[in-house]
Structure formats: structure tokens, C-alpha cells
Amino acid sequence: MKQVIWELKEHRQIAKNTYLMRLSGDTSSLVNPGQFVEVSLPGFYLRRPFSVCDYDEFGATLIYKVLGQGTKAMTRYEKGMKLDVLCGLGNGFDLSKSGQKPLLVGGGAGVPPLYRLCKELTNMGRQATVVLGFNTKEEVFFEQEFLALGAEVIVCTMDGSKGVKGLVTDACAFENHSYFYACGPLPMLKALCSLAKIPGEVSLEERMGCGFGACMGCAVMTKTGPQRVCKEGPVFHKEALVW
Amino acid sequence: MVNTQVSLCGIRLKNPVMAASGTFGFGQEFARLYDINCLGSFSFKGTTLHKRDGNPTPRIAETPCGMLNAVGLQNPGVEKVIEEELPGIAKIFNAPVMANVSGFSVSDYVWVCELLDQCEQVGWLEVNVSCPNVHGGGMSFGTQASSAAEVTREVKKVCKKPVIIKLSPNVTDIVEIAKACEGAGADGLSLINTLLGMRLNLKTRKPLLPFVTGGLSGPAVFPVALRMVYQVYKAVKIPVIGMGGVSSAEDVIEMMLAGATAVQVGSANLVNPYACRDIVKDLPRAMAEYNITSLEQIIGGAH
Incomplete structure (x- = not known):
């Protein structure tokens, strides 16, 4: 820091x-x-x-x-x-676990950190698939930027005004991937973790006091007890979280 | 040369600036940023008998000139604090630390204080009878003179080290409670804990914090804290530690003039991780500006 x-x-x-x-x-x-x-x-x-x-x-x-x-x-x-x-x-994503064909899933304001992740994975020679979820087409951003990185991009909108109609989970073909990375609203992350049979990690969002581990304002419950989203996170392995 | 030293219950501090409990963890996050030995001391994270996972999130909300928190005393429990955190503190801080203790029954307080009293690094016990963010404990002891005095009396029986009672501002008359604690044998008083507040989410029309209420801290509460330190100083003979929105060297001087022997810095650490260090660095300048050569001599100077 x-x-x-x-x-x-x-x-x-x-x-x-x-x-x-x-x-x-x-x-x-x-x-x-x-x-x-x-x-x-x-x-x-x-x-x-x-x-x-x-x-x-x-x-x-x-x-x-x-x-x-x-x-x-x-x-x-x-x-x-x-x-x-x-x-x-915070600690960020673990690139070493990606496998050859990682799946990246972003919902709304959770999309941005996946861009850098996708860039680094692509530079490592990985073939990333990116699923981006939004409420409606007016909210869609960075589709072209992800395409420019060479990723396969699937856009979903809740109202069907662009791309696949429905939730990101409807567009995730987990069986084609060995590992997933996700960032977005909590209900989306929960749904992903319960549906995905493959291992993965999610980046959590929480209201924070300090952002560097001092105030215990942003704790999340894990199998080893409460951890700080700002310090031990914001990225947690799917298996570590107690939803 | 200006003299920033003060004496708190018989222990010399190089300066009166201490980090407040709950905003400084066990010091590790800050020791990575600067040498925390520049501080007079710090009060570590409120410790309870058993480990506590704390309240549901969100636990934090913005307010004008401050913040609400409803963390709920998340801590690893006294055993782990003694086994793991105190040895960790020994590596980063050379002076005595203040052990902040909370509980849900008088026997909780007694047990935790007795254990921490035996730890060499602990200079003082700061008994928190004022946490607003737990049910059935914390603040409920500090809002009545009789129960605050009872906790003080029982803790004093098992402690050799100075016992400082941390008082709640959420009372009709803080002076009455301060006097009751003094009468029960308290060696010092620290004030104020956070002020009970709340905020609503206009979209859901419900409280922003799932705990409903939270403790207000930050510059917004400084005048309230200063007033209470002023009133309590006038009414008791034991030293007072002032806290509540302190964010600058000037605030430290103002608190001391009101009657504080030492001054704790809380929320400021969260928005500026270097706050304590910056305040310590700036003290000699501020002292010179107000013609102060010795901080110890200005304690209660406003009276």
C-alpha cells in the first residue's frame, strides 16, 4: 500500500x-x-x-x-x-490457477477489474471467455475493449435489449472451462458459486471504513472465520466462503 | 526545545498521542507504514473473553464530517490476543500498550482484565463499558452509575495495573458516572466512546446498517467530546484521556486544555493511515505557535 x-x-x-x-x-x-x-x-x-x-x-x-x-x-x-x-x-486474483481456458464473469460495476485480469491472462497465452451482465443495453460497457484483447465475449442483459436475455449464469458454459473468476453483485456471485462445478474465485464488494485492515468494517464469513474484504480479499476462493 | 512528555497513571509517555481502540487493530497494519514507536501508546482492538465474529455487514456508513460504525467487537478472544497478538506487538512497539477490554457480564470483564493484567507489555487496562454495537453488554454497563461502578470495583480487585474506564457519551449526565467510577477505584477515565446514531437508505427506506444503529465518530463529535472532557476533569481527581474526532495537533492541545492528560486519535487513522504520526510530528510546531513549552503544564488550562 x-x-x-x-x-x-x-x-x-x-x-x-x-x-x-x-x-x-x-x-x-x-x-x-x-x-x-x-x-x-x-x-x-x-x-x-x-x-x-x-x-x-x-x-x-x-x-x-x-x-x-x-x-x-x-x-x-x-x-x-x-x-x-x-x-x-487487497490481494487480487490468482493467475496461476486459470488453466488454459478461464471463464471471466462480470456483473455491472463488477466488470472493471476483469479487464486487467483478462489482459494478463491473454498475455500469458490463455484463451479467456468473458461473460458480461447488465440490466439493459444502455448500461453495457467495455464489450469492444475485451474483444480487442482477443477474448471471446458474451453480453447478457436482464431485459434482453442486447445479447443473451437473462442472467450471466444463463450464459456460462462451465463445462468448457477449468476455472472461473467473477466480480459483481452478491446474488450473482452466490448463484455462480452454487452452479459452478469447477473451482473459481470471486471478488467481493463491501462498504469499508479504512480499506487497509484496521477497522474490521468489511468482514466476510469464511470457513476459517471472519476475514477482511480489504485485506485478505477482496478476492476469495469459492470454497473458502460461507454464504 | 518543547517538552511533549506526559505521565499517565505513573507511566511516562513520550507524548500524549495514542491511537484509539478499534481504529488501529493490533498495530500491524500501521507498523508497515511507519515506525509506530513515535506514538505515546495505542489502545488495541477491544478484546472479549470469547472470540466474536461481529455484526452483519454493512457495518460502516458515511455521515457529515464523520462516520457510523457497527462492527460489534469482532476480535479473536483474549486467549488468542495473548498468544498471538501481544508477541506481534512486541516486535513493533517498545512502550507499554493499553489493553481495551469489553464484556457481557461483570465476570467477563474480571476474567479478561485479570489475564491481560499479567501481560508484561500491558501498561493500562481500558475497560470499555460503552460499546454501543452489541446487545446485552458493552454500553449497558456504562449508562448507569451503579453498574459502571460495579464493573470498576470488581476489575480493580484483580488488577495490579492502572484501570481506566472508557465512558459512554450516551447518558444524561456523564459526570455522575465518572464520579461513580472514581469512587469505585478507577485510576483514570477515557472519554468519549461513539455517539449512538443511525442513517437510512432512501431507496429501501430502511436503516443503512443491519444493526440499525451505529456509533458516530470523526470530527463531527469533537465539540461534544471536548465538552465532556471539560466537565469530567472539573469533577474528578483522576486523569482523563480525551478522544472523539481528534484529527490535528491543535485538537490535541484543545483536548489537553479542557483537561485531558493523554489524547486518543480514532477515526482519523482510517481516512489518513499516517494521522497519528503526522499529529506527533506537528505537535512541536503547534506548541510553539501557542507558546507552550511543556504539554504537561497545560492540562486543564482552560479551567
């Missing part, structure tokens, strides 16, 4: 209630896809956690969905703004 100042370089809406920020600054504490950052928002007390969508040595990309007062305020942030960021939090 490192406290850094990032400068907002690019900020645009990419789908309904969904925004992309490109920020420049020190990313040396990011070592694994699936890690997150805690951003201090002027006028708000607690930092806000965001998964990292992508990064390089010069900066990082965050994608956020407007869900409350904090993210609503963020939509007004302009280029050149400096943000106080706790960078490189």
Missing part, C-alpha cells in the same frame, strides 16, 4: 451512470489484477474504494458507477484535479 497523488487526465461517461477516469501518477504498489484503491473525495469523510480496471507505469484507469452522494460528486471532477489515493490495496 502506498499513499499517492493522482492527477485526473481523462474523465468521460461510457454508459448509463457509468464513468471512466484515467489518472496519472505512481502505480508502483499495484502488482496484481483485482487490487483496489481508496480515493479521498473532497467534502466526504470516508475514502471510497474502487477496483482498478487497468494500469501501467504512468497511471491507472478506474471505472465507477454512480450509486450515492460520493460517486455523484465525482462526476463533476475535472481534468487536472489531484486526488489523494491509497493505492495497491
